[in-house]
Amino acid sequence: MKVFLTGVTGFVGHGMLPELVSRGHEVVCIVRPGSEQKMKPDPAWQGRVRLVPGDLFDPASLLAVMNGCDAVVHLVGIIREQPGRGITFNRIHVEGTRNVIEAAKQVHVKKFVLMSALGSRPNATSLYHQTKYEAEQLLIASGLPHTIFRPSVIYGPGDEFVNMLADLVRLPLTPVIGDGLYRLQPVSRQIVAEVFADAVHPDMTNGQVFEVGGPVALTYNDILAAIGRVLGKAKVRRFHVPITLMKPVVELMQGFSFFPITKTQLIMLQEGNACADTESLYRSYPIKRIPFEDGIAAYLK
Numbered sequence: 001m002k003v004f005l006t007g008v009t010g011f012v013g014h015g016m017l018p019e020l021v022s023r024g025h026e027v028v029c030i031v032r033p034g035s036e037q038k039m040k041p042d043p044a045w046q047g048r049v050r051l052v053p054g055d056l057f058d059p060a061s062l063l064a065v066m067n068g069c070d071a072v073v074h075l076v077g078i079i080r081e082q083p084g085r086g087i088t089f090n091r092i093h094v095e096g097t098r099n100v101i102e103a104a105k106q107v108h109v110k111k112f113v114l115m116s117a118l119g120s121r122p123n124a125t126s127l128y129h130q131t132k133y134e135a136e137q138l139l140i141a142s143g144l145p146h147t148i149f150r151p152s153v154i155y156g157p158g159d160e161f162v163n164m165l166a167d168l169v170r171l172p173l174t175p176v177i178g179d180g181l182y183r184l185q186p187v188s189r190q191i192v193a194e195v196f197a198d199a200v201h202p203d204m205t206n207g208q209v210f211e212v213g214g215p216v217a218l219t220y221n222d223i224l225a226a227i228g229r230v231l232g233k234a235k236v237r238r239f240h241v242p243i244t245l246m247k248p249v250v251e252l253m254q255g256f257s258f259f260p261i262t263k264t265q266l267i268m269l270q271e272g273n274a275c276a277d278t279e280s281l282y283r284s285y286p287i288k289r290i291p292f293e294d295g296i297a298a299y300l301k
Helices: 011-022 059-066 089-107 127-142 161-169 189-199 220-230 243-253 263-271 279-284 292-297
Strands: 002-006 026-031 049-053 071-074 111-115 146-151 174-177 208-212 238-241
Touching: 002 011, 011 026, 011 189, 026 059, 059 089, 071 089, 089 111, 089 127, 111 127, 111 189, 127 146, 127 263, 146 189, 161 174, 161 220, 174 220, 189 208, 208 279, 220 292, 238 243, 243 263
Parallel strands: 002 026, 002 071, 026 049, 071 111, 111 146, 146 208, 174 238
Antiparallel strands: none
C-alpha cells in the first residue's frame, strides 16, 4: 500500500515510519520545509520513503502530496500551545485535521487512521482533550473508513516523559506534584506503531475507537519506583508538593519553553490517564503485551 504519513519528524513518527516500511508499504511523508533535516536516512528506505515539504494549512500542497495514496496515518498533535507562533490546540488538532480529512476525501483514500489521545471527550476539562475529541468527530462524520486510537502516555527511546522522570529520580529527593496516586497507563511506542501499521488495511477494525495503554495502570509513584529500579536505585525518596502551591507557579512559568509543565498538563495529570477498557485493543490486534518496566529497561541507562 501507499501510505500518507503526517508527523514523521515527531517522537511517535520516528517509530511509525520504520514499522510501516518493514511491512512493505511505500510511505509519503509531508514535512514542514526544512524539517526533513531532522530525519536520518536509513538504507531500508531506499525507494520506499518520500519526504515532501508541505503544509497542513495549504490544501493544494496536501492534495498534491496525498494523491495516489491508499491510506492516511495522521499523527500531528501538540501538547504545549505557542499562540504567538499560531500554534494552538484548535488550529493544529481541529483545523489541521479537517484539512487532512478533506484532502483524503478528494483522493478517495481507503483508510484513515487517527492518533487521538486518552481522555478525549466532549466537555473535557482541558482544551487539549476537547480539541482531540473534535478531531475525532470530524473524521467520524467524514464517511471515510477509519480507525481512531487514543493512547495514554507513550514511551520509548528518545522520549521526553520517561527521560525527564529519570533525571528527577536521580536526584537525592524526587519532587512529586500532589500525592502521586493519580494513575497513568504508559504504552510502548512499539505497540503504538504496530497497531497503526495493522490498522491501515481497509478491512481492519473499521469504524472503531480504541484506548491504547500498557498491560496495567500504574500510579505516578509506581512509575517513579519502576524507573528507580531500572536505574539501580533501591528506593526513590520523594517529597510531595501540594497542587495548591504548584498552580500559581505553573501559571507564572508555563510561557517559558524550558519549564517542564503547563496548566493544561497539570490538569491532565490530576485527572490521571488510565484506560477504561484495556482489553479491546489486545483482543483486536496480535500484539505482545510489554510491561512498563521491561519496556524502559530496553533503553534507559
